[in-house]
Amino acid sequence: MKLSSIISTQGEWLRGEGPHHQIVISSRVRFARNLRNRAFPGWAKKAERTAILDQIRPKVEQLPEMQDSFSELLQDLSALDKQVLVERHLISREHAAKGAGSALVMNRKQTLSVMINEEDHLRMQSMRSGLQLKQAFKLVDKIDSALESNLEFAFDPRLGYLTACPTNVGTGMRASAMLHLPGLVLSELINQVVQAVSKIGLAVRGLYGEGTEAMGNLFQISNQTTLGEKEDEIISRLTKVIETIIDKEHDARQVLLQKRSNTLWDQIGRAYGLLTYAHAMASKEALNLLSIIKLGVDLGAFPEERRLPIDELFIDTQPAHLQKSSQQKLNAEERDHLRAQIIRGRLKLFPKPDIGKLAKESGNGSAAKPSNNE
Amino acid sequence: MLCDVCKCNDAAVFLTQIVEGKMQKVNLCDACSKEKGVQDPTGFALADLLLGIGAAEEIEKGGAAQKCPVCGFTQSDFKKTGRLGCSTCYLTFAEGLGSLLKAMHKGTEHVGKVPEHAQRAAQLTDRMRNLSESLQKAVADENYETAASLRDQIKQLENDLTS
Numbered sequence: 349m350k351l352s353s354i355i356s357t358q359g360e361w362l363r364g365e366g367p368h369h370q371i372v373i374s375s376r377v378r379f380a381r382n383l384r385n386r387a388f389p390g391w392a393k394k395a396e397r398t399a400i401l402d403q404i405r406p407k408v409e410q411l412p413e414m415q416d417s418f419s420e421l422l423q424d425l426s427a428l429d430k431q432v433l434v435e436r437h438l439i440s441r442e443h444a445a446k447g448a449g450s451a452l453v454m455n456r457k458q459t460l461s462v463m464i465n466e467e468d469h470l471r472m473q474s475m476r477s478g479l480q481l482k483q484a485f486k487l488v489d490k491i492d493s494a495l496e497s498n499l500e501f502a503f504d505p506r507l508g509y510l511t512a513c514p515t516n517v518g519t520g521m522r523a524s525a526m527l528h529l530p531g532l533v534l535s536e537l538i539n540q541v542v543q544a545v546s547k548i549g550l551a552v553r554g555l556y557g558e559g560t561e562a563m564g565n566l567f568q569i570s571n572q573t574t575l576g577e578k579e580d581e582i583i584s585r586l587t588k589v590i591e592t593i594i595d596k597e598h599d600a601r602q603v604l605l606q607k608r609s610n611t612l613w614d615q616i617g618r619a620y621g622l623l624t625y626a627h628a629m630a631s632k633e634a635l636n637l638l639s640i641i642k643l644g645v646d647l648g649a650f651p652e653e654r655r656l657p658i659d660e661l662f663i664d665t666q667p668a669h670l671q672k673s674s675q676q677k678l679n680a681e682e683r684d685h686l687r688a689q690i691i692r693g694r695l696k697l698f699p700k701p702d703i704g705k706l707a708k709e710s711g712n713g714s715a716a717k718p719s720n721n722e
Numbered sequence: 723m724l725c726d727v728c729k730c731n732d733a734a735v736f737l738t739q740i741v742e743g744k745m746q747k748v749n750l751c752d753a754c755s756k757e758k759g760v761q762d763p764t765g766f767a768l769a770d771l772l773l774g775i776g777a778a779e780e781i782e783k784g785g786a787a788q789k790c791p792v793c794g795f796t797q798s799d800f801k802k803t804g805r806l807g808c809s810t811c812y813l814t815f816a817e818g819l820g821s822l823l824k825a826m827h828k829g830t831e832h833v834g835k836v837p838e839h840a841q842r843a844a845q846l847t848d849r850m851r852n853l854s855e856s857l858q859k860a861v862a863d864e865n866y867e868t869a870a871s872l873r874d875q876i877k878q879l880e881n882d883l884t885s
Contacts, residue, residue: 384809387793391807467805489835496837502809503840505847507823508832510809514819515826517812519834549828576829 351429354418354438354458355672366478370646371594373526373566373659374437377484377583378473379492380511380520384502388512389450389465397449397465404470407498408453408462411491422450431668437475437526442466460487467512468520470495479590481523481583489579508575518575523586526555527593530565530643531600534611538562541593549573550589564635564662569593601647616644616701624695628681629688634665649701657694664690725751790814843883850879 366372382388386400401421409419422430422443430444439452443466450465463471472491474484502510508518516522532538542552551572554562569590571582604612619640622629629637638661645655663669665687671678674686723733731751739746789796795807797815806812812819824830836844853876860869 382809385792387808388806390803390805391793391795391799492835493838496839500839501837503837504809504812504832505836505840505844506831507812508834509837510812512805514806514823517823518827518832521834573827575823575827575832578834 351418351420351425354436354454355432357458366476366480368594369478371528371597372479372590373528374475374477375479375481375484375525376437376473376475376523377481377488378471378522378524379488380468380509380516380522381470381472381492381495382468382502382510382512384500386469388467389469390467390512392449394449400469401449401451401464404464404499405451405453407495408464408470411494413460413487413491414453414455414462417453417455419453420451421448422446422452423448428668428671432672435663435666435668439463440466440471443471460491462491468516479525479587479594481525481587485521485523485579485583516574518573519577519579519582521574521579521582522570523583524568524570525586525590527567527569527590527597528565528639528642529567529593529597530639531597531604532593533562533565534604534608534615535600537596537600538567541596542567545569545589545593548585548589550586563632565639566635601643605647612647613701613703615640616649616703619644620695620698620701623691624698625692626688627692628684629665629691630684631665631667631687634687634691635662638662638665644701649703650698654698657697661691661694723749725749725754727751727754788814846879846883850876850883853879 366375383400383403386392387396389397389400392400405419408414409417425433427444430439433439433452434441434444436458438454438458438461440463443450443452443463446466450463452461452463454461459476460472460474462473472488472495474487476484504510509520511517511520529538529541532541545552549572550569552567552569555564555566555568569586571586574582577585619637623634623637623641638658641650642655642658642662644650645652645658664673667683670683670686670690673690678686725731725733726749728751731753733749734752735750735755737748737750739748790807790811791814792810793808795811795814797818800806800815806815820830853872857869857872857876860866860872
């Protein structure tokens with residue numbers, strides 16, 4: 349499978365309709381594993397990394413889940429292509445920086461990706477739309493068990509799976525979800541939520557911005573510790589916290605609708621106006637405005653069919669995606685023009701925001717108790 | 723105040739982490755903060771950075787000039803990168819790592835998934851633990867015959883484990 353076919357289709361997890369997908373964009377579970385008696389990738393010399401790669405890659409490609417997979421050495425991918433994969437959240441920024449001795453194997457649906465020789469010898473991750481941590485876990489668990497019958501993983505009875513960084517030792521599992529929380533941000537409640545969550549030993553970070561500045565009102569929440577808990581305990585804890593945050597987000601939106609509706613109409617109106625008419629737009633501004641439009645779709649100000657084009661724009665307006673879609677090398681200014689152009693094009697089919705339709709949110713969300721993915 | 727990483731430039735970036743009431747601070751100079759990816763929130767893990775600095779100090783306590791026999795990794799390497807060299811490093815630097823893992827994680831013992839090749843060993847270890855608890859109880863109850871038979875079972879398991 350070629351890179352171009354990956355680029356041309358959005359991954360299933362992005363356009364899928366998992367539970368609570370309005371607020372939980374995606375769920376991901378990642379396992380870190382290493383081979384016994386081999387230096388970790390950060391310490392191993394190139395020759396050893398290549399040997400490890402040659403040992404691991406065929407076993408991954410042979411997995412039934414990886415039929416017709418995308419399998420490439422990172423040194424064969426251009427910097428731009430790697431950056432595109434990062435923007436799609438298919439590889440980590442660290443992996444994109446790697447060259448010789450590292451590889452990526454990914455399934456066609458883009459729900460399963462295996463990074464070879466990133467920080468650890470093997471980083472397997474599964475992504476799902478919405479809140480589906482358990483499902484994502486099941487898939488990684490399955491291929492982990494399949495691979496361990498062919499490869500001997502470094503494991504200590506007391507410390508668990510041994511990883512390059514001690515922060516991953518034990519289960520080697522990082523479970524995370526990407527949340528869209530414009531209600532909490534607009535209500536200025538987000539800091540409280542972040543602090544409360546941090547106290548429980550979970551990590552929350554803004555997805556793109558610097559420090560606490562969140563771009564696009566997107567936040568990633570994940571477990572911080574990997575040792576001393578069972579995998580399913582970590583996932584239940586994370587799922588419960590996310591469900592609480594979902595409720596809080598819905599509540600915040602309700603309050604905004606009832607008490608600060610003018611602020612809401614104003615935000616949505618301005619976002620719509622700027623996106624429809626601007627001729628230059630930086631990616632940070634684009635993400636923030638798109639986030640408001642997405643909120644507008646959630647609240648009914650825009651028809652539901654407009655949801656997917658907005659979700660796609662979140663990805664397509666990223667810098668590497670823009671560059672990939674253009675024949676010439678673009679500088680920052682040209683990218684901003686192209687971004688605005690693409691946005692105007694997609695928003696041409698958008699009706700004006702229907703403020704009258706901004707019904708109370710009780711139809712979707714807090715009234716219906718979040719279904720447990722047990 | 724000097725940078726904690728390179729110890730030569732003045733610190734310009736001050737990071738504080740508070741987890742469950744425990745506070746840890748790191749002071750970085752401009753160059754080191756860029757190198758550690760502090761500007762990049764997705765790539766930067768404060769925990770890793772603190773680990774690298776705190777861990778290196780802990781490991782120094784464990785024993786001077788230790789070098790991993792398998793991969794040649796040393797504690798100064800750990801200090802620089804915050805990561806280990808190979809799985810044997812966990813044994814080599816076990817003393818220093820112990821307290822670090824305790825601070826870092828919810829527990830110090832793994833209770834999750836066990837790979838197949840280790841499952842047999844894990845089951846045997848569990849059984850041994852149960853037997854030795856029973857042995858202690860038998861001795862306390864002055865049940866010496868039971869104690870003797872338990873002691874023999876434990877010996878047998880030990881042989882099984884090392885075989």
